[in-house]
Amino acid sequence: MSEPKDGVDSVRPLQWQDGALRVLDQRKLPDQVVYEEFAGASGVAEAIASMRVRGAPAIGIAAAYGVVLAARDRYAANPDAWKDDIAEDFGILAASRPTAVNLFWALDRMREAIASIAGDPTPALLAVARAIHEDDIRANRRMGELGAELLAGSTGLLTHCNTGSLATGGYGTALGVIRTAWAMERPAVFAGETRPWLQGARLTVWELEQDGIPATLIADSAAAWLMKAGKVQWVLVGADRIAANGDTANKIGTYSLAVNARHHGVKFMVVAPTSTIDWKTPSGDSIEIEQRSKTELLGSHFLREGSVIDAWNPVFDVTPAGLIDAIVTEAGVVRNPSQGGMQALRR
Template sequence: DDAAGVSEAIATMRVRGAPAIGIAAAYGVVLSAYRHYPASPDVWRDKVAEDMAMLAKSRPTAVNLFTALATMEAALDRISEQPLVDLLACAERLHADDVAANHRMGELGADLIGQARGILTHCNTGALATGGYGTALGVIRSVTGRQAVAVYAGETRPWLQGARLTVWELAQEGIQVTLIADSAAAWLMKSGAVDWVVVGADRIAANGDTANKIGTYALAVLARQHGVKFMVVAPTTTIDWSIQSGEQIEIEQRDARELLPACYHTPESLVSAWNPVFDVTPAELITAIVTELGVVMNPTEANMGKLK
């Protein structure tokens, strides 16, 4: 019910998924204004700016967070005599635009996949991770609405978003899905059961390099080895035009205790953990990037520039 609560929810991954993070942050700005405008009419903008800075620090990798905050900051600069109404309307537009973009991407991605026999997805990219419908999961929803296709979901360690969220969402939609251990992906691809890997993104560089949930890069390498096509589905708000390649994407490192069994949570333990929660897939391993403005095949900086 306030910006601090939203920031904490994002930082602890109770709100996760790049589009959902951005939308939540936008509503966090609205909550800040609702709190500070009546109480401090002379300095409320300064207090909202402080809350926005706090929200910006909640997680570093997903660019949608910063895009949404920039949009809200611009709205703050041009508000009328009804600031609360204006800011809420701006956040609601961001939310509605994301849902519309997801539906558009779902159809474009389904067109591209065509008569696939099997699709493998990673992490959670459905309604729980977006404003509604989903990005990569939105494509899968659109495909299954047209034809029968086998859907596979990796468990997505260490947070198990695939096992806890993705398969649950698909089941709610009446879509059959098969859960696999992350380490089973190579053998599944070798069996010939998968034609496409379909994933979301947390940040896309100007050349098409894509940051997504840890394990995505490994799937892209495996897909190339086995002749499986690889699709990234994300709205244009996920593209960071200010960075030229994935080398410039900050990769979030989370607490080792999220990965380690509890018996190693002691100062004297000799066991540590390396816990990056994202990796970067080079553009040359990506078959297509699907956005609401169109599809970029074999992404390069020149091809990506057509979306501007």
């Protein structure tokens, strides 16, 4: 597995070691740095569903390793029928998070590999999973270069959620662009808290601290005022699914940032690998939005029996392509994305 190469890439959330997947439990950051080991597909699926693993690219990578574990177990139990038996494991992994298209992309890659395997599947499938992991890191570094070119001269950048090494195989998508830009021009970096899971407050600023990159945390509701004050020229976000026309599903709160950015003349950038583009989904209207439990929002007082208070907890929202100034992928940059511009990435 690729190790960090420099002082601005020091975190690895997923590690294959001694026949198991080691997962950095992101729920415990920044107070505790705890890796858990998973030796079966159901455990990996639970790690994804429980938010130990999060971020679309990281979810896909974890799922690929989950297939390796499933194939090993199924082959050991029944060498003649393992290809049929593993369908159950694919179903469990696919159900872990419905919005992140990288999950299904990675499972498709593993399914295609299985079709041509004879004998013990573990070595061949592990090679595919490792390639997915390594390719993601390389793609992130390329996106960092392409995105940073657009930021030339910027003095302030705002990011939402966590799009760094913790959300990917390493280096990061939107945070990878910020890493590259900071190494070149040292712009001020602002991070929103990203409620209700506080990925910005717990994860993004922790990552930046590990690499010695100064950052300022803001409440999500302070973003518009920050823009009005002229503190930022770009908002940079990742994506969990990009429709064929450029509409982008990302962490809840992204849409409001895009609306505020357009009002204040601030540019808006989405950074994601091409594996995040769902060419089968024509627009954002067709993207399934995951709804999580009300317990993530409500305190115990309102969870008691008989309470009349409920909570609405969508995890993602969809930003229309018309509010996006640039989509940066490892295959190139699409400015002012549209159906035609997006199609250029397929060539």
